[in-house]
Amino acid sequence: MFGEDQIAQQIARARETLAQGPGSPGGQSEPILTEAAEGRIKVTLGTDGRFERIKMSLSALKDGPEALVEQLTLAVNNALDQRTELTAANVPAPDMEAMNEQVARMQDASLQQFKDMDAAVRDLMAKLHGGK
Known part of the structure; x- marks a missing residue:
């Protein structure tokens, strides 16, 4: 019979396999600050991966819309690249096919x-009802 200990062991192995997989993003503990246009544009990316702030000086605005x-774009992409590096998993992904199996x-x-168990309960109930 497939006992409780065997189920617990299989679940423990499955959890261990999943724990070895890549973690969710979250390796970023501090906001990321990037600059562009010689410091006239500053982008802050929060620890949750969302933008907290974009700050520009007046001189950055005077460069014209295309340059701006x-x-x-350079500052935003730099922040995203830094986040990717910080949150990249350093362990191989679990074999999901093996996990599914x-x-x-x-x-x-x-x-x-x-x-x-259902058969045993039905047997017992039949004996109980038949014995009356």
Whole structure:
């Protein structure tokens, strides 16, 4: 029979495999500050990966819309690149196919165990009702 200890061991192995996988973004503990246009444009990317602030000097605005967009794009992309480097996982991803197979085996074994328990309960109920 597929016992409680065996289920616990399989779940522990599955959790261990998942724990070895890449973590969710979150390796960024401090906001990222980037600059462009010789410091006249500053972009702050928060620890959640969203922009907190874009600050520009008046002289950056005087460069014209095309230059402004180009320099702003450089600052934003630089911030995103830095975040990617900070939050990149340094471990290989878990083998999801193997995980799916392991979970399927657990599911099949659990289903069989429930069928066996159902049969045992039905047997018991039949004996109880038949014995009256």
